[in-house]
Amino acid sequence: MSVHSPLGRKRRRAAEEFCLRVEDSQRGVRGWIVQGNEEEECDEGPDVDGDERDLSSSLSNLTTVINNNIINNNNNINSSSSSSGGSTSSSRSSRSSIREPAAVVAGWYRRLRLGRSALTSRTVFLLELARELSFWSHRKTRGSNSLGPFERFFQQPFVWLAGKMALSTPLVASLDDEGKLRTSRSSRNSLGIFKVLCLIATVVLLAVWLLKKAPVQPGVKYGAAWERSIIQSAKPSGRGHPVILVTGSAGFVGYHVSLALKKRGDGVVGIDNFNDYYPVQLKRARAANLLSKGVVTVDGDINNSELLRRMFKLVQFTHVLHLAAQAGVRYAVKKPMTYVHSNIAGFVVLLEVCKSLNPQPSMIFASSSSVYGLNTKVPFSEDDRTDQPASLYAATKKADEMIAHTYNHIWGLSITALRFFTVYGPWGRPDMAYFSFTRNIVEETPIKIFRGPYDTELSRDFTYIADVVKGCVASIDTAKPSTGSGGKKTGSAQFRIFNLGNTQPVKVGAFVDILEKHLNRKAIRDYVDMPATGDVPFTHANVSHAREELGYNPTTDLETGLGEFVTWFSSYYGDDSMACC
Ligand SMILES: O=C(O)[C@H]1O[C@H](OP(=O)(O)OP(=O)(O)OC[C@H]2O[C@@H](n3ccc(=O)[nH]c3=O)[C@H](O)[C@@H]2O)[C@H](O)[C@@H](O)[C@@H]1O
The missing domain is CATH 1.20.5 (Single alpha-helices involved in coiled-coils or other helix-helix interfaces)
Incomplete structure (x- = not known):
């Protein structure tokens, strides 16, 4: 069959090379290497049109060449070791003959008139591999005259592939009529x-x-595995479910809400800085529980805008439930700057990130009953004044509401503020009275009960965690989308404030009575004047707005709720109540 195109000529040349090799292999490999005549005709060679089948047959011939060569080597070794009894000269000659497969491949390069540089690195690699495998096969088959099926199995594909690549069209196309590399x-x-x-x-x-x-935070790795875990955690169980970033997810309220959201199929990712305001082990235990339910808690601070941006890049959160905060009313006199860091600076960082997103998420965040401060009008309504905070903590929460309003007004962020009223329950906060009082009663150490002006007893609208969780979830479900995008407001956005209380304030003394009953022990009560550290005399929620818009309806009375807490406390700490706080 005649071939007229330059490519055909090159292929013809390449095919002829193989013919030569086959003939040479019949004459003995050594002879082939030294004497191959490139101009020789090959009558029974492959079709010069470069037909695939012919190429394959050429390549299998090459395999035959290499295999024959190995068999020759084996024969050399066997005969030399048996005839001379292993003299130095003959063993040297058999060692050199072991290199024959390498020489075959080298000859093959030469036959193609290609320097190694003409071959792609992958081809060279495969050829080298084939050569090594031939050499290895030889050693494995020492003492036998043929390659075993195992060796053939490994060797042949490499030889075949290497040859195929060497003869591939792009490579052949780079040869000139002389078969030399065109450069x-x-x-x-x-x-x-x-x-x-x-x-x-x-x-x-x-x-x-x-x-x-x-790492965007020293000591913490945010690699590919981390990214995968975030994406996995954020996967909702089906279409239509929100995907929520919960800040403070290892905290008391954050933990419970995250569990509830995950349980109903929402995508949930948490973030918490695991600060040591109270024992970190409890936060770690909460995070571990969340993880067992498929919710990842990122160990990071909301002040880390780079981290937040990275998380938002990974996941398009529909909502942010912002519960991370420096909590506690009285602690603010000891560590004021931690309140500024978490409650003010951290909040602004989070809002800045959210407002620049496209689409922006809706935000729901934790405010506090403490914003009512020294108000005397009861019950507290969202419409009442909140400009008389009694603590720095309360002031930061009030500041949050006002800052949130500006982001709503300027950037179109949809925002809901939830004023929590002394939330309690299992997995609660060791710094709060119900927790520390329980420990003291169990340990039979005195508890300090604060008394207000004129010996009045303080009272709180203690609210059970399960009711608050319902309020949070309903807030997410009723939140309208933000109207801004990528830092531009396109219309007015939703801004809401709700009280989430129990509506039934209880005096602290009565609250201790209930604890005594559940613990079956008497408290050692020490009545002291309320320190000037930010407490307010009473709290009492009017929840009519939340009832109307969220369907919020607190159902757990203090007796039931404290019973749940005491049961959890006993099972969690057992005899080691000292470990709690
Ligand atoms: O709802 C709120 O706004 C606030 O509720 C709690 O603050 P607080 O009501 O002071 O809760 P506890 O620290 O558990 O105190 C409960 C009551 O026990 C009293 N108490 C506390 C500690 C103590 O040693 N003795 C004592 O009589 C407090 O004065 C208060 O009346 C939380 O700590 C705040 O984070 C939250 O914002």
Whole structure:
């Protein structure tokens, strides 16, 4: 069959090479290497049109060449070791003959008139591998005259693949009529420039990759596995479910709401800085429980805008439930700056990130009954004045409401503020009275009960966690989308404030009575004047707005709720109540 195209000529040449090799293999491999005549005709060679079948047959011939060569080597070794009893010279000659498979491949390169540089690195690799496998096969089959099926199995595909790649069209196309590699000065220059550009691009990409993978918080790794875990945690169980970022997820309220959201199929990812305001073990235990339910808690601070942006890049959160805060009324006199850091700065960082997103999430965040401060009008309504805070804590929460309003007004963020009223329950906060009193009663140590002006007893609208969780979930479900996008407001957005209380204030003395009953022990009561550290005399929620808009309806009375807490406390701490707080 005649071939007229240059490509056909090249293929013909390549095919002829194989014919030669086959003939040579019949004459003995050694002879083939030294004497192959490139101009020789090959009558029974493969079709010069480069038909696939012929190429395959050529390649299988190459395999035959290599295998025959190995068999020859084996024969050499066997005969030399048996005849001379292993003399130094003959063992040297058998060692050199072991290298024959390498020589076969080298000859093959030469036959194709290609320098190694003409071959792609992958082809060279495969050829080298084939050669090594031949060499290895030889050693494995020492003492036998043929390759075992195992060795053939490993060797042949590599030889075949290497040959196929070497004869592939792009490679053959780069040969001139003489079969030499077609190169020119300009093509060499272009290749050089291309290589330099590739190198620069690789270095730049590597640098970008390293920067992106760098920990955004010292000591914490945010790598690919971390990213996968976030994405997995954020997966809702079906379409239509919200995907929520819960800040403070290892905290008391954050833990319970995250569980509830996950349970109903929402996508939930948490973030918590695990500060040591109260024992961190309890926060870790909450986070571990969440993880067992498929909710990841990122160990990070909301002040870390880089981390937040990275999380928002991974997941398009529909809502942010912002519960992370420096809690506690009285602690603010000891550590005022932690309140500024978490409740003010952290909140603004979070809002800044949220407002710049497209689409913006809706935000629901924890405010506090403490914003009513020294108000005397009861019950507290959302419409009442809140400009007389009694503690820095209360002031930061009131500031949050006002800051939130500006982000709603300027950027179109949909915002809901929830004023929690002394929330209690299992997995609660060790710094709060119900928790520390329980421990003291169990340990039979005195509790300090604060008394207000004129010996009045303080009272609180203690609210059970399950009721608050319902209020939070309903707030998420009724939140309208933000109207801004990428930092631009397109219309007025929802702004809401709700009281989430129990509506039944209880005096602290009566609250201790209930604890005594559940613990079956008497408290050692020590009545003291209320310290000037920010407490207010009473709280009492009017929840009519929440009832109307959220369907909020607290159902757990203090007796039932404290019973649940005491049961959990006993099972969690057992005899070691000292470990609690
Ligand atoms: O609802 C709220 O706004 C606030 O409720 C609690 O603050 P608080 O009501 O002071 O809760 P506890 O610390 O548990 O105190 C409960 C009652 O026990 C009293 N108490 C506390 C501690 C103590 O040693 N003795 C004592 O009589 C307090 O004065 C208060 O009347 C939370 O700690 C705040 O984070 C939350 O914002």
